[in-house]
Amino acid sequence: MPDTRSEPRYDVIAIGNAVVDVIASCEEDLIEELDLNRGGMTLVDEARADELYAAMPPAREVSGGSAANTLAGISTLGLQCAFIGQVADDQLGKVFRHDMRATGIDFDTEAREGEPATGRVLIFVTPDGERTMNTFLGAGQYLPAGALDEELIASGAILYLEGYLWDPEEPRSAMRRAIEVAREAGRKVAFTASESFVIERHGDDFRDMIDAGLIDILFVNESELATLTGKDDFEEGFASIENKVPVLVATRSAKGAVASADGERAQVAAEPVDKVIDTTGAGDQFAAGFLAGYAKGEPLERCLKRGAIAASEVIAHYGPRPEADMPALMNAKLG
Amino acid sequence: MPDTRSEPRYDVIAIGNAVVDVIASCEEDLIEELDLNRGGMTLVDEARADELYAAMPPAREVSGGSAANTLAGISTLGLQCAFIGQVADDQLGKVFRHDMRATGIDFDTEAREGEPATGRVLIFVTPDGERTMNTFLGAGQYLPAGALDEELIASGAILYLEGYLWDPEEPRSAMRRAIEVAREAGRKVAFTASESFVIERHGDDFRDMIDAGLIDILFVNESELATLTGKDDFEEGFASIENKVPVLVATRSAKGAVASADGERAQVAAEPVDKVIDTTGAGDQFAAGFLAGYAKGEPLERCLKRGAIAASEVIAHYGPRPEADMPALMNAKLG
Numbered sequence: 001m002p003d004t005r006s007e008p009r010y011d012v013i014a015i016g017n018a019v020v021d022v023i024a025s026c027e028e029d030l031i032e033e034l035d036l037n038r039g040g041m042t043l044v045d046e047a048r049a050d051e052l053y054a055a056m057p058p059a060r061e062v063s064g065g066s067a068a069n070t071l072a073g074i075s076t077l078g079l080q081c082a083f084i085g086q087v088a089d090d091q092l093g094k095v096f097r098h099d100m101r102a103t104g105i106d107f108d109t110e111a112r113e114g115e116p117a118t119g120r121v122l123i124f125v126t127p128d129g130e131r132t133m134n135t136f137l138g139a140g141q142y143l144p145a146g147a148l149d150e151e152l153i154a155s156g157a158i159l160y161l162e163g164y165l166w167d168p169e170e171p172r173s174a175m176r177r178a179i180e181v182a183r184e185a186g187r188k189v190a191f192t193a194s195e196s197f198v199i200e201r202h203g204d205d206f207r208d209m210i211d212a213g214l215i216d217i218l219f220v221n222e223s224e225l226a227t228l229t230g231k232d233d234f235e236e237g238f239a240s241i242e243n244k245v246p247v248l249v250a251t252r253s254a255k256g257a258v259a260s261a262d263g264e265r266a267q268v269a270a271e272p273v274d275k276v277i278d279t280t281g282a283g284d285q286f287a288a289g290f291l292a293g294y295a296k297g298e299p300l301e302r303c304l305k306r307g308a309i310a311a312s313e314v315i316a317h318y319g320p321r322p323e324a325d326m327p328a329l330m331n332a333k334l335g
Numbered sequence: 336m337p338d339t340r341s342e343p344r345y346d347v348i349a350i351g352n353a354v355v356d357v358i359a360s361c362e363e364d365l366i367e368e369l370d371l372n373r374g375g376m377t378l379v380d381e382a383r384a385d386e387l388y389a390a391m392p393p394a395r396e397v398s399g400g401s402a403a404n405t406l407a408g409i410s411t412l413g414l415q416c417a418f419i420g421q422v423a424d425d426q427l428g429k430v431f432r433h434d435m436r437a438t439g440i441d442f443d444t445e446a447r448e449g450e451p452a453t454g455r456v457l458i459f460v461t462p463d464g465e466r467t468m469n470t471f472l473g474a475g476q477y478l479p480a481g482a483l484d485e486e487l488i489a490s491g492a493i494l495y496l497e498g499y500l501w502d503p504e505e506p507r508s509a510m511r512r513a514i515e516v517a518r519e520a521g522r523k524v525a526f527t528a529s530e531s532f533v534i535e536r537h538g539d540d541f542r543d544m545i546d547a548g549l550i551d552i553l554f555v556n557e558s559e560l561a562t563l564t565g566k567d568d569f570e571e572g573f574a575s576i577e578n579k580v581p582v583l584v585a586t587r588s589a590k591g592a593v594a595s596a597d598g599e600r601a602q603v604a605a606e607p608v609d610k611v612i613d614t615t616g617a618g619d620q621f622a623a624g625f626l627a628g629y630a631k632g633e634p635l636e637r638c639l640k641r642g643a644i645a646a647s648e649v650i651a652h653y654g655p656r657p658e659a660d661m662p663a664l665m666n667a668k669l670g
Contacts, residue, residue, distance in 0.1 A: 024437075025658075058407070058434040060654065061396035072393070091426040091452065099393040102359075117426065319395065323360075 006155075008187065010106075011079035011295045013156030015148075015175055016067025017140045017165050018085030018109075019119035020092045021280065023131075023318055024059040026124045031132055036124060041133040041195050043167065044122075049136035052122050061092075062319040063099035064121055065140075066194055067162040069281050072103045072321040073288025073310055077330065079295055082106040082152055084178075086171075088139035093118040103321075109147055112139045129276035129315065141168035145177045153178050154185035157295060158217070160287075163194030166202050179214055190217035192287055193224040203228060210244050217247040217294070219287050225250050247294070249307075251286050257307060259290070261300050268304035271312030271333070281320025285310040288322075289330075302334065309333045341490075343522065345441075346414035346630045348491030350483075350510055351402025352475050352500055353420030353444075354454035355427045356615065358466075358653055359394040361459045366467055371459060376468040376530050378502065379457075384471035387457050396427075397654040398434035399456055400475075401529060402497040404616050407438045407656040408623025408645055412665065414630055417441040417487055419513075421506075423474035428453040438656070444482055447474045464611030464650065476503035480512045488513050489520035493552070493630060495622075498529030501537050514549055525552035527622055528559040538563060545579050552582040552629070554622050560585055582629070584642075586621050592642060594625075596635050603639035606647030606668070616655025620645040623657075624665075637669065644668045 031038050034055055044052065063072075068083055075081045083100055087093030089111040096118060100107040119138035123131050143165070153159060159182035165171045182189050191209075193199055199206060206228060209215050218241075222234055231237035234252070242248045242260040251257045256269040289310030293303030313324050366373050369390055379387065398407075403418055410416045418435055422428030424446040431453060435442040454473035458466050478500070488494060494517040500506045517524050526544075528534055534541060541563060544550050553576075557569055566572035569587070577583045577595040586592045591604040624645030628638030648659050 053433060056433070056437060058398070058437045058656065059430075061430060063393070095394075095396060098388060098391070102391060102393045321393065 008155055008157040009080070010082050010156040012071060012074050012158045012160050012291060013082045013084065013153055014067040014071045014160040015084045015165065015171070015178055016162045017065040017119060017137065018068060018087045018093070018096050019065045019121050019135065019138070019140060020096055021062050021064035021121045021123050021320060022053065022056070022059045023062065023123045023125060023278065023280065024057040026057050026126065028126050030055070031124060031126060036132045036134065038132050039130050040197070041135060041164070044134045044136055046116065046136055049120065049122060049134065052134055056122060056124070060318065061095065062321070063096045064280070064320050066164055066192065066284050067160055068100065069284035069320040070160065070288045070291070071105055072100070073285045073326070074292050075104045076322050076326045077288070077292040078327060079292055082156065084109050084148060084152070086112055086140045086143035086147065088112050088114075088116065088118045090117050092120060093139070108149070109143075112142060123280055125278045125280070125318070129279050131278060131280040133280070137168060140165070141170065143171040143174050145170070145174040148174055148178055148181070150181045153181045154187070156182070156187060158188045158190050158291065160190045160291065162192050163198040163202070163206070166198055166205065183214065188216040189214060190219070190291065191215045192219040192283070193228060196223050196227040199224055199227040210241065215245050217249070218245045219249045219251070219283070221251045221253070221283060249290055249304075251283055251307075257286065257304050259300050259304050264300060266301040266304055268301065268308050271308045273312050273316050276315050278318045279315050281314040282311045284320055285314040285322065305334060306330060343490055343492040344415070345417050345491035347406060347409050347493045347495050347626060348417045348419065348488055349402040349406045349495040350419045350500065350506070350513055351497045352400040352454060352472065353403060353422045353428070353431050354400045354456050354470065354473070354475060355431055356397050356399035356456045356458050356655060357388065357391070357394045358397065358458045358460060358613065358615065359392040361392050361461065363461050365390070366459060366461060371467045371469065373467050374465050375532070376470060376499070379469045379471050381451060381471055384455065384457060384469065387469050391457060391459070395653065396430065397656070398431045399615070399655050401499055401527065401619050402495055403435065404619035404655045405495065405623045405626070406440055407435070408620045408661070409627050410439045411657050411661045412623070412627040413662060414627055417491065419444050419483060419487070421475045421478040421482065422446050423451065423453045424448050425452050427455060428474070443484070444478075447477060458615055460613045460615070460653070464614050466613060466615040468615070472503060475500070476505065478506040478509050480505070480509040483509055483513055483516070485516045488516045489522065491517070491522060493523045493525050493626065495525045495626065497527050498533040498537070498541070501533055501540065518549065523551040524549060525554070525626065526550045527554040527618070528563060531558050531562040534559055534562040545576065550580050552584070553580045554584045554586070554618070556586045556588070556618060584625055586618055586642075592621065592639050594635050594639050599635060601636040601639055603636065603643050606643045608647050608651050611650050613653045614650050616649045617646045619655055620649040620657065640669060641665060
């Protein structure tokens with residue numbers, strides 16, 4: 001086979017939800033009153049989104065989306081990134097695109113005309129800092145495979161995909177195609193399971209992809225690991241798949257994180273945080289820190305440490321993307 | 336003359352800009368690069384707004400507008416409020432309306448169809464916390480006198496107007512009519528001069544209204560006072576108009592504030608703040624605290640103290656509206 005592989009132009013290319021977060025702090029009671037899935041992510045239709053919005057306290061709007069947040073974190077650390085995702089041709093779509101580009105990320109997927117609007121996530125943040133997300137995917141659920149820039153995908157060292165976007169059919173097909181393109185170009189495929197409900201619905205797909213060796217780097221949290229492996233014990237679950245993916249990263253909230261790569265294991269404690277304000281983006285930024293280190297070829301433990309530092313920064317303020325001078329923070333904390 | 340005055344249904348009715356703030360922190364250099372009016376407010380057209388937005392770092396969107404911010408502060412302190420202002424029928428218009436209503440404020444001015452879009456203010460916040468505002472008024476410049484609900488205006492104990500909205504013609508006529516309605520109903524008229532450039536353009540209008548006794552409560556800052564009175568010395572300027580308005584309130588940033596009412600003077604020091612993050616809304620929230628006290632019939636010094644407390648809360652975070660539990664904060668700090 002002729003080697004058509006060239007030096008990658010981007011460090012990371014991500015495909016993900018293109019949504020704007022609508023974030024409000026609220027009292028504990030409201031979560032129950034509105035019958036929300038506390039601490040989780042729930043897909044809602046537009047009518048339910050309107051209903052929840054009407055009941056929501058005053059809010060702030062910031063660009064979100066799991067893989068988009070991760071990419072923003074990676075870009076902030078100085079790596080070259082590009083994003084593929086579907087916004088509508090509306091004000092929130094422009095906000096999302098602006099924030100990606102202003103972070104230094106290339107984002108050229110064309111906006112989709114007409115309804116539905118750009119997706120939004122209504123996030124209720126309780127006094128303990130826990131976020132409860134309600135997502136109206138909007139235009140994002142229609143990302144067509146035809147919108148993929150295959151040359152772009154082939155030009156990224158790592159293709160990063162989010163499980164959330166596995167749920168709607170069009171983006172799922174698009175991501176399957178993207179994986180093929182990346183692998184044919186000899187690139188790595190990184191995947192975050194995103195949320196247990198996604199695994200409940202699409203676990204067979206994920207397990208098939210893992211068994212087929214399509215995933216090089218897998219991110220899970222504790223509950224996703226349990227759902228994916230069917231094993232409630234963390235150690236058992238971790239051991240059952242660590243040899244099936246070249247790199248496995250499992251985050252454990254306050255208990256830190258564990259990673260395994262080619263038979264080597266490493267772990268890291270959670271970074272101390274003065275006060276948790278809003279946990280939105282914690283997992284996304286952990287992945288950002290880890291991938292930034294990984295892309296630079298750093299040792300596993302240092303990648304984990306970067307993840308922990310990035311996560312600790314984002315949960316200390318509202319919003320899912322870094323606000324601090326991240327290279328400086330990394331330098332200070334990594335030593 | 337038959338007394339048709341009834342007990343007011345609202346404590347404060349405000350007419351103001353209905354805009355969404357787009358807030359980004361930025362380095363000092365960018366202010367110069369973009370040739371911005373550091374620390375001030377500049378009206379821009381849509382093309383310039385687009386140009387500035389393209390050059391802006393990632394941002395957060397929150398509802399703003401000077402009088403709207405003040406009203407949000409007053410409402411948070413438990414008073415009954417209604418707002419009149421012009422949004423377009425678009426996503427940012429819905430965001431603005433949501434945030435007003437979610438704060439407990441009645442806001443029923445119908446959205447305007449078609450272009451231009453809902454107004455927005457691009458706010459660049461430098462590391463010292465100073466905000467530099469660039470306002471595209473959008474739909475707001477077309478608030479027609481016909482959109483005024485005169486019955487509503489007559490039902491508020493205080494009508495509050497912002498000078499910023501004196502600049503475009505339609506809202507200016509609408510506000511003139513609103514003042515007539517309020518005075519005929521025996522209500523108080525409160526006015527904030529907003530910004531020196533407004534006084535430079537419309538100072539004669541303001542001085543005429545003051546001389547005609549149309550303004551009961553006037554808010555100015557130091558530079559507005561100088562522009563309005565033509566006197567650079569604060570004391571001279573203050574003395575030159577304090578007998579022309581029943582209540583005069585002059586804010587002096589870090590030097591606190593001075594008020595005069597019916598020959599009585601009071602003053603207050605600025606509240607200490609750990610770290611100034613974003614000065615956006617400082618004047619708006621000072622007015623909110625003051626008016627809330629005034630509406631409750633509190634002594635002048637206590638009204639000023641409320642203003643200082645409210646201002647200190649808002650400059651300690653991004654965004655122009657209170658985020659703390661304001662009644663609790665007032666209780667704690669007023670003693």
